[in-house]
Amino acid sequence: MIYRVKGWHNHGMTTSAKPGPRERLLLAAQELTYTQGVGVGVDALLKAAGVARRSLYEHFGGKDGLIAEMLRRSTAEDEERYRATMAAAGDDPRVRLLAVVDRLGRIASDPDFPGCRYLAADLALSDRDHPAHEVTRAYRRTLHVLFADEFVALGHARPEFAADQLLILVDGLLAAGATRPGSEPAAASRELAEHIIDSGLGA
Amino acid sequence: MIYRVKGWHNHGMTTSAKPGPRERLLLAAQELTYTQGVGVGVDALLKAAGVARRSLYEHFGGKDGLIAEMLRRSTAEDEERYRATMAAAGDDPRVRLLAVVDRLGRIASDPDFPGCRYLAADLALSDRDHPAHEVTRAYRRTLHVLFADEFVALGHARPEFAADQLLILVDGLLAAGATRPGSEPAAASRELAEHIIDSGLGA
DNA sequence: ATTGAAGTAGACCAGTTGGTCTATCTCTCC
DNA sequence: GGAGAGATAGACCAACTGGTCTACTTCAAT
Known part of the structure; x- marks a missing residue:
């Protein structure tokens, strides 16, 4: 455009x-x-x-500066989208987390989905000192905290561990959307998310 | 070199x-x-x-031809590695599949792991007609069959679905290894793999 | 020994890369 | 109505992109 x-x-x-x-x-x-x-x-x-x-x-x-700044803004917007999705889903952490997974599932199911821009940037920029890496790392830390807080609120036995699992699931979901069009990864991911959530709940 | x-x-x-x-x-x-x-x-x-x-x-x-051919060879070698890992793990499909996840977990835990080359290629080559995409697609189909066969042998209720889940997990595991060094994704992934396997088993 | 295929070395090409620099234009503030 | 900041347009740069082409060497099979 x-x-x-x-x-x-x-x-x-x-x-x-x-x-x-x-x-x-x-x-x-x-x-x-x-x-x-x-x-x-x-x-x-x-x-x-x-x-x-x-x-x-x-x-x-320079170009690198623009890329890094653009990623900074993008991560801030995405973080806000996560928060908005969770807020709209109500108070139950379980419902809030599943709403996030469902939304990502919808994004990944778009046949034109080009893949997660942060993962793509990390894989494309082989220079480990590129400023973009710091931005994406910070973003993943933010998401991890965001998820872990929900697991804590849920009374999950291992909130950090579960947040790790959820991050893995999210990356896998987005990767599947980008590389296996028509494989409908949303359903498979939702069920895994349910397991991650429920596996640490007492009784 | x-x-x-x-x-x-x-x-x-x-x-x-x-x-x-x-x-x-x-x-x-x-x-x-x-x-x-x-x-x-x-x-x-x-x-x-x-x-x-x-x-x-x-x-x-040309360069594109070399890239495509190199990916073809690489996928063939990786497929063989999957088969060898499973063969070395014995006859129990559950053990065989977990051996695969464990091996990938070891690879992803290398602090210098640069990420899955196939995902990286797909994300880097925005030209949808690039011959590399066909190679990676074929590879993912092969892995899906490889996994699904094990689930069938296990008597899993939804072998295709479980294979989808396992592919998502694998991509997420490798992504985590490349982008979140020190997050130790192997343990988180193994537990998810166990769930994928056991969730479709009767009794 | 001769021939011909395969490989090497490297000049050369147009197009593109990220980046610098000068000159001009446009706007706001005083 | 300046003055000066900020933006634009575009020339220019060396380095590099993937790719073509010519000339020379190497070597095996006849």
Whole structure:
């Protein structure tokens, strides 16, 4: 998508002002890296954002900086989505966790689902010092805490262990969605999630 | 690793003849793509293989051909490793399947584990027509059958479903190993595998 | 010994990579 | 109505991309 001066659509909000170059770059990066991976070229990003070359280096110092910042924003949004999903599911931690798995199952079932962007970034960036890795690591730590808190609230016997299992399940679910279209991983994952939850509950 | 004319080490075998360019290219590609991803440059591959540029295009028609062929060989070797692991584990399908999960858990626990090469290739190659995708798809189908056969032998109520679950678990396990070093995903995965196996057994 | 296939070495190609730099334009604030 | 910040457009860069091509060597089979 090419962002244009006129007719800017900002997520259904009433404002119609076109966001600045920094914002447009982040949005373009979020979109392009999702479908084409972090390997997208700088030129493609600039063209999609409708931004001068110089702006990229002013705001982010380089491509790596843009990628890292875009991932930071993306993880924050995703974390919020997790929280919103759980909040909408009510107070029962069991229901809240299953709602998360169900939502991911729906995402992974989209035949055009390109895979988890964070895992893709980690696997694509073989340079272990790339700033993106720190962002994804922090995100996974956040998710782990998010899950573990629910398990604690549930009275689960091994909340950390169960959170580990749930993270493994989530990555596997998203991987299956990306690599085995038509395998319908949602049902298989939900049942595993139920086991993870119930396996640590007394009586 | 740079392959040299003299002192060729072929997996501990007694022969000391240096393999041809085709073989050296496949070995170099297997090694370099594992650590650096399928994005490695042609020059790096040629240099590592100690092979003339022309040989690549003679034998594989191009980089994509080499990647695809290298994946084909790699999947064949991995399939054989699965079979060998199961064979060494004896006759009980339960033990055989858990042996597979345990072995993958050991691989994923290596702090230098770079992640599943097939998932990495699928996520990195956004071109859906890239020949590599067909190879990885075939491999996953093979693994699914491999697992499902064991579940059938076990008398599992839903062998296909359980095989789906096991594939999800495997991908999640390998993803965790690559992205959450120190999280020790082997134990978490083994317990999930036990559940997958036992959940479909009568009595 | 000769021939021909296979391999090597490396020049060369157009296109692209991420990045720097200059010149111009546009806007806001004073 | 400046002045200055911020943005744009685009030239330019060296390095590298995958790929083609020519010239030379190596070696086995005739």
